[in-house]
Amino acid sequence: MKKIEILAICTHEGILQTINRLINNNELWNSTGAIDINEAKELADTKDFDLILIGSGLTAAEEQELESILAAHKNIPVVKHYGGGSGLLFGEIYQALSGR
Amino acid sequence: MENFIIHKAATRGMADHGWLKSAHSFSFGSYYNADRMNFGVLRVLNDDTVDGGRGFGDHPHDNMEIISIPLEGDLVHKDSMGNEAIIRKGEIQAMSAGTGIYHSEFNKDGSAPVKFLQIWLYPNKRNVTPRYDQVKIDTTEKNVFHQVLSPNANDAGVWIHQNAWFNMGKFDAGAETTYQLNDKKNGVYAFILSGNVTINGQALEPRDGMGIVADTLTVKADTEAEILLMEVPMEL
Numbered sequence: 001m002k003k004i005e006i007l008a009i010c011t012h013e014g015i016l017q018t019i020n021r022l023i024n025n026n027e028l029w030n031s032t033g034a035i036d037i038n039e040a041k042e043l044a045d046t047k048d049f050d051l052i053l054i055g056s057g058l059t060a061a062e063e064q065e066l067e068s069i070l071a072a073h074k075n076i077p078v079v080k081h082y083g084g085g086s087g088l089l090f091g092e093i094y095q096a097l098s099g100r
Numbered sequence: 101m102e103n104f105i106i107h108k109a110a111t112r113g114m115a116d117h118g119w120l121k122s123a124h125s126f127s128f129g130s131y132y133n134a135d136r137m138n139f140g141v142l143r144v145l146n147d148d149t150v151d152g153g154r155g156f157g158d159h160p161h162d163n164m165e166i167i168s169i170p171l172e173g174d175l176v177h178k179d180s181m182g183n184e185a186i187i188r189k190g191e192i193q194a195m196s197a198g199t200g201i202y203h204s205e206f207n208k209d210g211s212a213p214v215k216f217l218q219i220w221l222y223p224n225k226r227n228v229t230p231r232y233d234q235v236k237i238d239t240t241e242k243n244v245f246h247q248v249l250s251p252n253a254n255d256a257g258v259w260i261h262q263n264a265w266f267n268m269g270k271f272d273a274g275a276e277t278t279y280q281l282n283d284k285k286n287g288v289y290a291f292i293l294s295g296n297v298t299i300n301g302q303a304l305e306p307r308d309g310m311g312i313v314a315d316t317l318t319v320k321a322d323t324e325a326e327i328l329l330m331e332v333p334m335e336l
Binding site: 011014015056059063080084085086088091094 | 127134199
């Protein structure tokens, strides 16, 4: 069964690792982490994602640029992640995937 | 116009991790209910009981205003900003996670459980500089609400990055009071810590929650009661 591919972006390396670990605990999901907007754009160009999670550390302009590129041009749901790999993560993903 | 929703205590998401028992008013962790995601910017209301000597080890957060209110017992707090503190009943703790923090919260007592509320609000601005605050709250005067949180650094209680106000109060049976919103665009989530209470005609029991959008709340204690009111913006 094809896994749900999730691109998680967060400039805080420790939090990014936590987000990846929590997402990958779900056997139906696979998380790829990007530490900044440039890595996120490169990954989005080379791999198909089902969902984008924008974590902390990007500027408002970078968040807007990512949303614009990924949501508008690739029709990928973009979710602003709050809490840093916390108890909110699964709810955010379920909610975003149910709205696809 | 008045809109309200009642979350009865028994309908909360119950989690039992052995050392931690938590009742989630809103979706959290493995508890997911699409109809229980938030009340305005109030995203988490966890009613936690932690066994003696146990706690939450070092873990990260970002972009969330995190408030802890001990109800029984003491918590030992440490964080990546260098703060080390004990939070006791009668105090309130606020953290702005902002760009990212690590923290731990442990039960100070080796044997007796600690009970506390963990409340998370979406911030009104992402990626703020992380900060920590802790103050004593005085709710000894009965039959009135006491402000314990606001958006203003110079106001009573802790302050956070959100247009929110929290009030707590202890009431004698039969006491009645009103609560006027600080911002008419906000809503109020009332959480009954103990006793039976009627708010705008709706009967509530211990650990029930009621989200309400109204200009004024009329609060009547049907028995001796303790109440937490969380006034929050309804839009992120």
